[in-house]
Amino acid sequence: MTVTLADVAVRAQVSPATVSRVLNGNYPVAATTRERVLRAVDELDYVLNGPASALAAATSDLVGILVNDIADPFFGIMASAIQGEIGGPGGRAGGERLAVTCNTGGSPERELTYLTLLQRQRAAAVILTGGAVEDAPHAAAVAAKLRKLADAGTRVVLCGRPPAPDTDAVALTFDNRGGGKELTEHLIGLGHRRLGYIAGPEERTTTRHRLEGHRAALAEAGIAEDPRWTVHGRYDRRAGYEATLELLRRDPTLTAVVAANDSVALGACAALRESGLRIPADVSVAGFDDLPFSIDAVPSLTTVRLPLAEAGARAGRIAMGREEPPPGGIATVRGELMVRGSTGVPRA
Amino acid sequence: MTVTLADVAVRAQVSPATVSRVLNGNYPVAATTRERVLRAVDELDYVLNGPASALAAATSDLVGILVNDIADPFFGIMASAIQGEIGGPGGRAGGERLAVTCNTGGSPERELTYLTLLQRQRAAAVILTGGAVEDAPHAAAVAAKLRKLADAGTRVVLCGRPPAPDTDAVALTFDNRGGGKELTEHLIGLGHRRLGYIAGPEERTTTRHRLEGHRAALAEAGIAEDPRWTVHGRYDRRAGYEATLELLRRDPTLTAVVAANDSVALGACAALRESGLRIPADVSVAGFDDLPFSIDAVPSLTTVRLPLAEAGARAGRIAMGREEPPPGGIATVRGELMVRGSTGVPRA
DNA sequence: GACCGTATAGAAAGCGCTTGCTGCGTTGCT
DNA sequence: AGCAACGCAGCAAGCGCTTTCTATACGGTC
Numbered sequence: 001m002t003v004t005l006a007d008v009a010v011r012a013q014v015s016p017a018t019v020s021r022v023l024n025g026n027y028p029v030a031a032t033t034r035e036r037v038l039r040a041v042d043e044l045d046y047v048l049n050g051p052a053s054a055l056a057a058a059t060s061d062l063v064g065i066l067v068n069d070i071a072d073p074f075f076g077i078m079a080s081a082i083q084g085e086i087g088g089p090g091g092r093a094g095g096e097r098l099a100v101t102c103n104t105g106g107s108p109e110r111e112l113t114y115l116t117l118l119q120r121q122r123a124a125a126v127i128l129t130g131g132a133v134e135d136a137p138h139a140a141a142v143a144a145k146l147r148k149l150a151d152a153g154t155r156v157v158l159c160g161r162p163p164a165p166d167t168d169a170v171a172l173t174f175d176n177r178g179g180g181k182e183l184t185e186h187l188i189g190l191g192h193r194r195l196g197y198i199a200g201p202e203e204r205t206t207t208r209h210r211l212e213g214h215r216a217a218l219a220e221a222g223i224a225e226d227p228r229w230t231v232h233g234r235y236d237r238r239a240g241y242e243a244t245l246e247l248l249r250r251d252p253t254l255t256a257v258v259a260a261n262d263s264v265a266l267g268a269c270a271a272l273r274e275s276g277l278r279i280p281a282d283v284s285v286a287g288f289d290d291l292p293f294s295i296d297a298v299p300s301l302t303t304v305r306l307p308l309a310e311a312g313a314r315a316g317r318i319a320m321g322r323e324e325p326p327p328g329g330i331a332t333v334r335g336e337l338m339v340r341g342s343t344g345v346p347r348a
Numbered sequence: 349m350t351v352t353l354a355d356v357a358v359r360a361q362v363s364p365a366t367v368s369r370v371l372n373g374n375y376p377v378a379a380t381t382r383e384r385v386l387r388a389v390d391e392l393d394y395v396l397n398g399p400a401s402a403l404a405a406a407t408s409d410l411v412g413i414l415v416n417d418i419a420d421p422f423f424g425i426m427a428s429a430i431q432g433e434i435g436g437p438g439g440r441a442g443g444e445r446l447a448v449t450c451n452t453g454g455s456p457e458r459e460l461t462y463l464t465l466l467q468r469q470r471a472a473a474v475i476l477t478g479g480a481v482e483d484a485p486h487a488a489a490v491a492a493k494l495r496k497l498a499d500a501g502t503r504v505v506l507c508g509r510p511p512a513p514d515t516d517a518v519a520l521t522f523d524n525r526g527g528g529k530e531l532t533e534h535l536i537g538l539g540h541r542r543l544g545y546i547a548g549p550e551e552r553t554t555t556r557h558r559l560e561g562h563r564a565a566l567a568e569a570g571i572a573e574d575p576r577w578t579v580h581g582r583y584d585r586r587a588g589y590e591a592t593l594e595l596l597r598r599d600p601t602l603t604a605v606v607a608a609n610d611s612v613a614l615g616a617c618a619a620l621r622e623s624g625l626r627i628p629a630d631v632s633v634a635g636f637d638d639l640p641f642s643i644d645a646v647p648s649l650t651t652v653r654l655p656l657a658e659a660g661a662r663a664g665r666i667a668m669g670r671e672e673p674p675p676g677g678i679a680t681v682r683g684e685l686m687v688r689g690s691t692g693v694p695r696a
Numbered sequence: 697g698a699c700c701g702t703a704t705a706g707a708a709a710g711c712g713c714t715t716g717c718t719g720c721g722t723t724g725c726t
Numbered sequence: 727a728g729c730a731a732c733g734c735a736g737c738a739a740g741c742g743c744t745t746t747c748t749a750t751a752c753g754g755t756c
Contacts, residue, residue, distance in 0.1 A: 002500065004712060015736045020714060027715090030734060045496075050468040051408060052712035054399035055741050061465075070449065071428040076419040083418070083451045098465045100448030101418065103431045117409075117446045120398040148393075152350065237640060266644040273646075292585060296614040298621075298646035352742060363706045368744060375745090378704060400742035403711050699755085706749075714741085723732075 003046045012040035023048065054122060059153065061097040063319065064118040066111060068130045070103040072235070073291050074261065078129050078159060078312035085316025086125075097124060097320075106201070108138040115145045118154075125155040125319040129312075131206030132161055143167050159315035160306070162205050163330050170318055170325040172311050172333055176206055176288075179304035179335035180213025183286050184258060186302070186337060188221045190345050192256040192284065195223075196247040197230045198240055198268060200260040207232070207260060210288060214258060226251070235260060240267025248275055255283060255346035262287035262294045265301055269342070280344035290338055299341030306335045351394045360388035371396065402470060407501070409445040411667065412466040414459060416478045418451040420583070421639050422609070426477050426507060426660035433664025434473075445472060445668075454549070456486040463493045466502075473503040473667040477660075479554030480509055491515050507663035508654070510553050511678050518666055518673040520659050520681055524554055524636075527652035527683035528561025531634050532606060534650070534685060536569045538693050540604040540632065543571075544595040545578045546588055546616060548608040555580070555608065558636060562606060574599065583608060588615025596623055603631060603694035610635035610642045613649055617690070628692035638686055647689030654683045 009016040014033060021027040022037040029037075040046075054060035063086050067075035079101045086099035102114040111133075118126050126149055132139065146156050146167045156169040163171035187195060197214055200207035211230070218225050228250040233239030240259055244267065247254060257272070259265035265287030269279055277283050279299055287294055290305035311333050317323035357364040362381060369375040370385040377385075388394075402408040411434050415423035427449045434447035450462040459481075466474050474497055480487065494504050494515045504517040511519035535543060545562055548555035559578070566573050576598040581587030588607055592615065595602060605620070607613035613635030617627055625631050627647055635642055638653035659681050665671035 002712095005714095006712080016713075017715075017737080018735060021735090024714080028734065033735080047464060048468050049403070049470070049712050050465075051399040051402035051470060052741090053714075055397070055403050055711090055743085056713040056715085058714090058741070060399060069428070070418070070431070071421055071424040073419055073421055073424070076421070076424050079449075080417070080419040080451055080453075084453075096461065096465060098448070098450070098462075098469065100446070100450065101427075102446070102448065103428055105428075105432075114446075116395060117398075120396050121410075121446065122397070122399060237644060263640075266641060270644050292611075293614060293641045296585060296618050296645070353744095354742080364743080365707080365745080366705060369705090372744080376704065381705080397742050400711090401744075403713085403741090404743040404745080406711070406744090697756105701752105701754090703752080704750085707747090709744105709746085711742105711744085714739105716737105716739090718737080719735090721733090723730105725730085726728090 003044045004049070005046075008037065008040045008044055008046050011044060012037045058122070060122045060124060062118070062121050062123045063097050063099045063125045064114070064123050064127070065099060065101045066104055066114055066126070066128045067101060068104055068106045069235075070101060072263070074289055074308065075129060077291075077308040081309040081312030082127055082129075082159070082316040082319075085313050085322070086320060106133075108133050108135065112138075112141055112145065115142070115149070119145065119149055119152065122152065123149075123154050125157065127157045127159055127315050127319050128161055129159045130161060131204045132164075134203045134205055134208065139164070155319050155321065157315045157319045159311055160308070160333075168329060170329045172315050172326075172331050174306055174311070175332050175334045176209035177213040177216070179288065179306070179337070180210035181217045182213075182335075182337045183288070183302075183304050184214045184217035185221075186339060187256050187258065187284060187286065187343060188217060188223070190284070190343060192346050193223055194226075194251065194254050194256070195229060196244075196251070196254045196257045198243040198247070198257065198259045198264050199230055199232045200235045200264075202232050210260060229254070233260075233264070235264060237263045237267035237270070240264030241271045242267075244268040244271035245275070248272075256286070256343070257283060258286045260288060262289050262291045262301060262303055265303070265342075266293075266297060269297060279342055282347055284343040284346070286343055295340070297342065302340045302343040303338050304335040305338050307333060351392045352397070353394075356385065356388045356392055356394050359392060360385045406470070408470045408472060410466070410469050410471045411445050411447045412462070412471050412474045413447060413449045414452055414462055414474070414476045415449060416452055416454045417583075418449060420611070422637055422656065423477060425639075425656040429657040429660030430475055430477075430507070430664040430667075433661050433670070434668060454481075456481050456483065460486075460489055460493065463490070463497070467493065467497055467500065470500065471497075471502050473505070475505045475507055475663050475667050476509055477507045478509060479552045482551045482553055482556065487512070503667050503669065505663045505667045507659055508656070508681075516677060518677045520663050520674075520679050522654055522659070523680050523682045524557035525561040525564070527636065527654070527685070528558035529565045530561070530683075530685045531636070531650075531652050532562045532565035533569075534687060535604050535606065535632060535634065535691060536565060536571070538632070538691060540694050541571055542574075542599065542602050542604070543577060544592075544599070544602045544605045546591040546595070546605065546607045546612050547578055547580045548583050548612075550580050558608060577602070581608075581612070583612060585611045585615035585618070588612030589619045590615075592616040592619035593623070596620075604634070604691070605631060606634045607636065609637045610639045610649060610651055613651070613690075614641075614645060617645060627690055630695055632691040632694070634691055643688070645690065650688045650691040651686050652683040653686050655681060
C-alpha cells in the first residue's frame with residue numbers, strides 16, 4: 001500500500017540503512033549510490049514516515065508557536081516572522097521543519113494542554129508569545145512544563161513575554177512598562193491632566209506592565225489618579241468601545257484616553273465620535289503596538305511601536321540555534337513612541 | 349530517563365497493553381485496574397510518546413491548516429474558527445488533536461512542501477484556506493498531493509478556496525464573483541460611471557473572481573471599461589496606497605475606487621486623503637471581506653462581508669467528521685453587501 | 697458438578713525508521 | 727610488498743507504542 005524505506009532499498013538495490021543515510025545526509029555515501037537511491041525515491045514517490053523517523057531518532061522536526069489569539073495581527077505578525085526563520089520550507093534542504101501555530105485563546109488550560117501535546121510530539125522547539133497570565137499555580141505549572149521540555153531537549157524561547165522564573169528559557173521581553181510610561185508622558189507634556197485608561201484583562205502581565213508605566217508617569221508628574229479613570233476589558237475594539245462609553249459616563253471631563261492596544265484605541269475612537277467628541281480637539285487617544293492599520297485611522301493613531309517582526313525573527317533564530325541567546329538568557333526589547341494625529345493639546 | 353508506557357505498567361502492576369488500553373479508552377478495563385493505572389500515570393508524570401503511538405496506530409492527531417498569510421486577519425479569523433472546532437484542547441477528552449497552522453506566504457512551493465510535511469506526519473486532516481494560485485502545473489501537483497493524502501486516510505477540506513478538480517476534497521467556496529458584482533452594482537446604482545479597480549495579485553483565483561464580478565456589473569450596465577482603470581498589487585494597504593496614486597495619475601476623473609479587500613481599501617483612503625480628495629464626496633471607496641477594522645475606518649467602509657468564522661467552523665467540523673459534507677462535496681458561501689459611509693453619489 | 701459464555705488481562709508481533717558496529721575492498725605509506 | 731587506515735555498505739537491534747490473539751477466572755445454567 002504505502003511505500004516504505006525498504007521498498008526504496010529494494011528498488012535501489014541497497015540496504016535500508018543506506019537509503020536512510022542518503023535521506024538524512026549525515027553519513028558518507030558514494031555519489032553513484034546516492035544517485036541510485038534518489039532515483040528510486042523519486043520513481044516510487046516515497047515520502048518518509050515522520051512518526052517512525054521521530055521514534056527511531058528520538059527527535060522530531062516540529063516547532064510549536066503558542067499564541068493567545070491568532071486572529072489578532074499582533075500575534076499573526078510575530079508568528080509570521082518566527083515561521084520565516086524556522087525555515088519550514090525554505091530553510092536549508094533536508095532540514096525542513098514544520099512550524100506550527102497553536103492558538104491558546106488566552107486560556108491557561110489550553111496553554112498547558114498544547115504544551116503537553118508538543119511535549120508528546122517531542123517538538124524540537126517551542127516558542128511562547130505574548131503576555132502570560134498572572135496566576136501563581138498556573139505559572140508554576142507552566143514553568144514545570146517548560147523545564148521538562150527543556151530536559152527532553154526541546155528549545156524553549158519566550159517572545160514578547162516576561163521571563164519564566166526557575167526556568168532557563170530564553171526570553172525576549174517587550175518593555176511594556178517603559179513604553180506605557182513614555183506614552184503617558186507625551187500626553188502629560190501636551191498638558192493633559194485628566195486621563196482615562198482602558199486596560200486589558202486583569203491578571204495578564206502585559207496589562208499590568210503597561211498600566212504601571214502609565215501610573216509611573218502620572219506619579220512623576222504629581223497627578224493624583226482617580227480610580228474611576230481606569231477600566232478593564234478585553235484586547236479588542238469592542239471592549240474599547242464599551243470602556244470608553246463607561247469612562248465618559250464616569251467622568252465627562254477627561255481630555256485623553258489611553259488604550260491598552262491599537263484595536264482598543266480604535267474602538268475608543270468610534271465611541272468618542274459617536275458621542276460627538278472630536279479627536280484630538282476634544283479628547284486625545286493613544287494606542288499601543290502600532291499595528292499596520294493604526295496609521296490609517298483618522299486621525300492616525302499616536303501609539304508605541306513594538307518591533308513585532310524583528311523580535312519574532314530573532315526568537316525564531318534563537319530557537320533554531322542560529323543565533324546566540326542574549327547574555328543571561330534575557331533581553332528587553334524597547335518600543336518606540338510614534339506621535340501622530342490622535343493626540344494634541346487638551347481643550348481649554 | 350524518560351518515562352515510558354512500560355514504566356507505568358510496572359508501577360501499576362499490569363501489562364503495557366493494559367496501560368495503553370486505559371489511555372485510549374477503547375477496550376474494556378476493570379474500574380479498579382483503570383484507576384490504578386491512572387494513578388501510576390499521574391505519579392510518574394507520564395506523557396505519551398506521540399511518534400511511537402502514531403507509528404503503531406498508523407494515524408496521528410495532527411490537523412494541518414494552510415494559510416496564505418498568517419499576519420492577515422482574513423486568515424487569522426478563519427484559522428481561529430477552525431481550531432475552535434478541531435477541539436485541540438477543549439474537545440472531548442482523549443480526542444485531543446493538535447491543530448497546526450502553516451503559513452505558506454502565498455508561495456506555491458511552500459504550499460506543496462507543507463503538504464508533504466503534513467503527509468509525512470500522517471496528518472488526520474488538512475484544511476487549505478484562501479485563494480489558490482492559478483498555474484496549471486502547480487494546480488496539478490497540488491491535486492496529486494491531495495489525492496495521495498486522501499488515499500492515506502487524511503481528510504481534506506478547502507475553505508474559501510475553489511474546488512480542486514480531479515479530487516474529492518470537500519470545498520467551501522466563497523462567492524467572490526457574486527460579491528464583487530453586487531458591490532459594483534451598488535456603486536453603479538449610486539450613479540458612478542468611472543470606477544477604478546485595485547485588484548490583487550494576478551494568477552490568484554480570488555483576484556480573478558472578484559474582478560470578473562466587477563466587470564460583469566459594468567458590462568450589464570453598459571459601461572465600457574477603460575484598461576487604465578485596473579491596477580494589480582498585493583493584498584495589503586501599501587499596495588492599495590500606491591495603486592490609488594497610480595489610478596489618480598492615469599485618470600483624475602474617477603469617482604470611485606473598488607479595492608481587492610479591506611486592507612487595500614484602507615490604503616486607498618489614505619492616498620485619496622493625501623491627494624486632497626474627500627471620501628465619499630469626491631471619490632467613493634469600497635472594500636471586500638469586512639474585517640473588524642473596516643467599520644472603524646473614517647468614513648466606515650462599504651464592503652462585502654464574508655462569513656469567515658462561520659465558514660472556518662464549518663470546515664473544521666467537516667474535517668473532524670462531525671458534520672456532513674455538502675452534497676456533491678461543494679458548497680458556495682455567499683457574501684453580504686455592507687453599505688456604509690465610504691460610498692455615496694458621485695460629485696456632479 | 698460439568699459446561700459454557702463473558703469479562704478482563706497478558707504475550708508477542710510488529711509499525712517504519714535510525715544507528716552502532718562489523719566487514720570488506722581499496723588506497724596510502726614505509 | 728606489507729600493513730595500517732580509510733571509505734562505504736550492511737546487519738541487526740531497538741525506539742515506544744498498539745493490537746490481535748490467547749489465556750484465565752469468574753458466574754450462571756442444566
